Amino acid sequence: MNADWDVTTLLEGMVRDLRPRVDPEQTAMIGIFTGGVWIAQALHRALGLKTALGQLDISFYRDDFSQIGLHPQVRASDIPFAVDGRSIILVDDVLYTGRTIRAAMNEIFDYGRPANILLAVLVDRGGHEVPVAADIAALRLNAAAGGQIKLRGPDPLRLELLTSPRTAS
Amino acid sequence: MNADWDVTTLLEGMVRDLRPRVDPEQTAMIGIFTGGVWIAQALHRALGLKTALGQLDISFYRDDFSQIGLHPQVRASDIPFAVDGRSIILVDDVLYTGRTIRAAMNEIFDYGRPANILLAVLVDRGGHEVPVAADIAALRLNAAAGGQIKLRGPDPLRLELLTSPRTAS
Numbered sequence: 001m002n003a004d005w006d007v008t009t010l011l012e013g014m015v016r017d018l019r020p021r022v023d024p025e026q027t028a029m030i031g032i033f034t035g036g037v038w039i040a041q042a043l044h045r046a047l048g049l050k051t052a053l054g055q056l057d058i059s060f061y062r063d064d065f066s067q068i069g070l071h072p073q074v075r076a077s078d079i080p081f082a083v084d085g086r087s088i089i090l091v092d093d094v095l096y097t098g099r100t101i102r103a104a105m106n107e108i109f110d111y112g113r114p115a116n117i118l119l120a121v122l123v124d125r126g127g128h129e130v131p132v133a134a135d136i137a138a139l140r141l142n143a144a145a146g147g148q149i150k151l152r153g154p155d156p157l158r159l160e161l162l163t164s165p166r167t168a169s
Numbered sequence: 170m171n172a173d174w175d176v177t178t179l180l181e182g183m184v185r186d187l188r189p190r191v192d193p194e195q196t197a198m199i200g201i202f203t204g205g206v207w208i209a210q211a212l213h214r215a216l217g218l219k220t221a222l223g224q225l226d227i228s229f230y231r232d233d234f235s236q237i238g239l240h241p242q243v244r245a246s247d248i249p250f251a252v253d254g255r256s257i258i259l260v261d262d263v264l265y266t267g268r269t270i271r272a273a274m275n276e277i278f279d280y281g282r283p284a285n286i287l288l289a290v291l292v293d294r295g296g297h298e299v300p301v302a303a304d305i306a307a308l309r310l311n312a313a314a315g316g317q318i319k320l321r322g323p324d325p326l327r328l329e330l331l332t333s334p335r336t337a338s
């Protein structure tokens with residue numbers, strides 16, 4: 001069983017939730033590679049943010065780095081604004097264990113001390129392993145339901161729910 | 170105006186919420202100095218956890234360390250169990266900006282890679298500045314209400330709400 005969601009509609013919901021919490025002149029945005037950057041590009045455009053979009057590759061910051069080894073395509077992080085005192089919206093496609101977000105926060109704090117970081121995700125998958133939470137989520141799922149969520153893109157963006165193959169083996 | 174809460178009743182609620190999520194033989198607990206350690210001692214006893222209680226002093230890990238300087242009484246952190254693969258309950262008295270919890274997570278990960286960290290606090294004060302959330306909170310307040318929350322102790326434990334003195338000056 002596969003189920004697809006209309007990503008355009010989900011993004012519209014995120015924009016609606018974010019707009020009252022954003023100052024287009026001041027608020028900055030950072031997307032996490034790869035899916036988070038796709039989502040961030042759409043949100044950044046829709047919200048008309050003036051500060052250039054940042055992007056993070058947290059491969060080196062993950063706490064399981066030594067277990068998974070180096071990803072063959074390590075991309076450079078790029079934060080094209082001063083982080084100190086800044087209000088930042090951190091964007092990812094799927095929030096699951098929270099470990100990626102913990103790593104992303106650490107990388108942001110290596111650049112400076114932001115006034116605040118708001119987390120916006122397309123899907124909150126549940127099943128957090130560290131006490132991290134999304135401020136904005138277009139879709140909140142129950143981890144107990146199982147299955148995998150995958151954002152395909154970048155054009156078009158498509159969100160797939162794949163039920164766990166474990167039952168088939 | 171001051172308001173006091175019955176901390177004993179609040180702790181009973183936390184124990185009730187924690188019990189189904191705890192394995193007394195395996196689950197470990199860490200309190201954050203000073204108030205978090207007081208709360209953790211009470212929870213640890215009530216839940217009958219077998220692993221010795223840990224404690225963290227996050228003074229050196231805070232992101233505003235350079236702004237507030239060194240606290241005159243820096244205490245040693247003490248984690249008397251192997252962190253790798255462990256389920257850990259992290260305990261603090263008041264969750265406010267979330268920066269202390271981010272620092273505490275980083276200190277825990279310096280010891281090893283836990284299976285998961287669950288955050289239990291006496292009071293979630295609201296007003297988070299980083300995307301950190303409590304899994305268990307005896308009391309959830311609206312930050313917009315203003316005022317300060319302070320846990321006095323250790324014997325007896327007493328929770329005080331002090332409304333902001335700014336209006337009086």
